[in-house]
Amino acid sequence: MTAADLLAERDRTLVMGVVNVTPDSFSDGGEWFEPDAAITHGRDVWAAGADIVDIGGESTRPGATRPSFAEELRRVLPVVEALAATGALVCIDTMRAQVAQAAYAAGATMVNDVSGGHADPEMVPFVIGAGLPYVAMHWRGHSDDMYARAVYDDVVAEVCRELASRRDELLGAGLAQEALVLDPGIGFAKTAEHNWALLAALPRLHDLGQPILLGASRKAFLGRVGRGPGEDPRPASERDLETAATSVMAAMAGLWCVRVHDVAQTVRALAVVAAASAHAPVEEVPR
Ligand code: PMM
Numbered sequence: 042m043t044a045a046d047l048l049a050e051r052d053r054t055l056v057m058g059v060v061n062v063t064p065d066s067f068s069d070g071g072e073w074f075e076p077d078a079a080i081t082h083g084r085d086v087w088a089a090g091a092d093i094v095d096i097g098g099e100s101t102r103p104g105a106t107r108p109s110f111a112e113e114l115r116r117v118l119p120v121v122e123a124l125a126a127t128g129a130l131v132c133i134d135t136m137r138a139q140v141a142q143a144a145y146a147a148g149a150t151m152v153n154d155v156s157g158g159h160a161d162p163e164m165v166p167f168v169i170g171a172g173l174p175y176v177a178m179h180w181r182g183h184s185d186d187m188y189a190r191a192v193y194d195d196v197v198a199e200v201c202r203e204l205a206s207r208r209d210e211l212l213g214a215g216l217a218q219e220a221l222v223l224d225p226g227i228g229f230a231k232t233a234e235h236n237w238a239l240l241a242a243l244p245r246l247h248d249l250g251q252p253i254l255l256g257a258s259r260k261a262f263l264g265r266v267g268r269g270p271g272e273d274p275r276p277a278s279e280r281d282l283e284t285a286a287t288s289v290m291a292a293m294a295g296l297w298c299v300r301v302h303d304v305a306q307t308v309r310a311l312a313v314v315a316a317a318s319a320h321a322p323v324e325e326v327p328r
Contacts, residue, residue, distance in 0.1 A: 044130060044150040044174045047092060048219060048252055053315050054292035057132065057153075058083075058091030058304040059258065060124075062116040063100040063108075076116075080123040087129040089304040095153055096120050096144075097134030101229070105184045113140050122147040132176070138163035145171055153254075153300075155229065156180045157207050169215045176254055177211060179204050179226035190230040197242040200225050204249055222297065224254040233262035240287060243294035252297030257287040259302055285310040 047055060062079045083094050098116035099108055108116070117133065117140065125131045125148025132151035133144035138161045141152045150173065157177035158165040168175045179200050181190040193199045204223050212218055225239050225246060236257070246253045257263065263283040264274030275283075281303040288299040288307050292314040301307045 042092075042130065044093075044132075045219065047130065048174050048222065048297075050297070053318075054288070054296055054311055055092040055298040056090065056288075056304055056307050056311065057093040057095050057254065057298050057300040058086035058089065059300060059302045060086060060094055060096045060120065061100070062096065062098045062120055076119040079116075079120045083120055083124045083129065084127060086304050087124065087127065090308040091304045092130065093132050093151065093298070094124055094129045095132045095134050095300060096124065096149070097153075098140070099135065101155055101184045103184055103188060107183070110137060110139060113137065114143055118143060118147055121149050125149065136160035136164070138167045141173075142167055142171075145173065150174075152176065154178065155226065156183075158211065165211060165214050165216065168220070169217075172217075172220070174220045174222065175211075175216060176222040176224055177204075177207055178224040178229065178254075178256075179207075181230035184229075187230040188232075191232050191235060193235060196231065196235040196238045197245060200239060201245060201248065204246075208249060208251060218251070221251050222254050223249050223251045224256060227255065227257045228260040228262070233265065236260065236262045240290060243290060243296060247295065254298045254300060255287065255291040255296050256300040257291075258284045258300060263287070281306055289314055 060079055060083045087094050096117050098113040121131050121133060121144045131149040132153050133141055133149040134153040135141050136154055136156045152168050152173050153176040154164055155178045157180050159180055208223060211221060227236050227239060259277045259280045263280045266283050268274055284301055285306055288301060289310050291299050292311050299307060
């Protein structure tokens with residue numbers, strides 16, 4: 042299956058498995074930092090049933106400092122190459138056009154850009170030229186000060202409006218409509234309250250008219266569910282059940298794809314939604 046085929050998929054919600062080749066991602070930082078460990082992990086993610094493997098070399102945790110271009114390349118390239126060689130559908134998670142370009146040459150066939158093209162003016166011309174599917178996330182600025190930008194009157198309306206205007210700019214620049222995926226950017230310039238409001242309004246994202254990706258996996262707000270005021274949040278490694286609940290919500294809302302760390306359990310959770318959907322009258326499936 043090609044990346045373009047995957048973008049056209051509407052019968053089920055797809056699973057994008059995360060491979061962070063970083064020392065400091067908040068969800069799995071350091072675990073797969075060495076190339077061999079990252080390659081093995083990527084193969085496991087693919088074997089667990091991921092439709093797409095998302096490989097990233099830059100942590101976007103709040104307050105993170107950016108790696109150099111050379112360092113980002115050093116982290117991701119061997120992993121992209123090895124995974125693509127095994128037949129996995131590889132997406133490169135980067136804000137840098139030159140990293141996307143090198144990853145494309147190494148076998149990546151999709152680009153996931155949390156900045157939606159804002160961080161690097163060369164990114165959009167590159168994906169258009171290469172004809173690659175492109176995930177553009179809702180973004181208000183780099184992670185070092187993104188919480189200062191977490192100010193909304195009505196987060197759902199504003200995220201939808203900002204994504205719609207980015208969609209128009211990207212399509213106006215020449216990106217094919219069939220190549221564009223939008224993402225509300227859970228946790229990016231958003232407080233826990235903002236994340237919950239967006240999760241409660243997932244079906245409204247269909248108004249954007251594009252396939253929607255949701256990336257809620259292991260994010261901090263999920264660690265606070267069910268914890269009392271004096272209790273510590275659950276650590277990232279213990280948030281997969283809560284993540285699966287968000288994936289079920291995404292699938293029930295008819296979203297295109299969920300980006301998750303725990304692929305095997307997500308596949309099982311989504312199979313439940315698929316089994317029930319197969320028995321629903323056609324007009325009740327919100328796609
Ligand atoms: N979140 C992270 C990284 N990349 N990409 C998209 N499209 N959407 C997201 O929500 C997203 C992303 C940060 O999470 P991680 O540290 O667990 O990878």
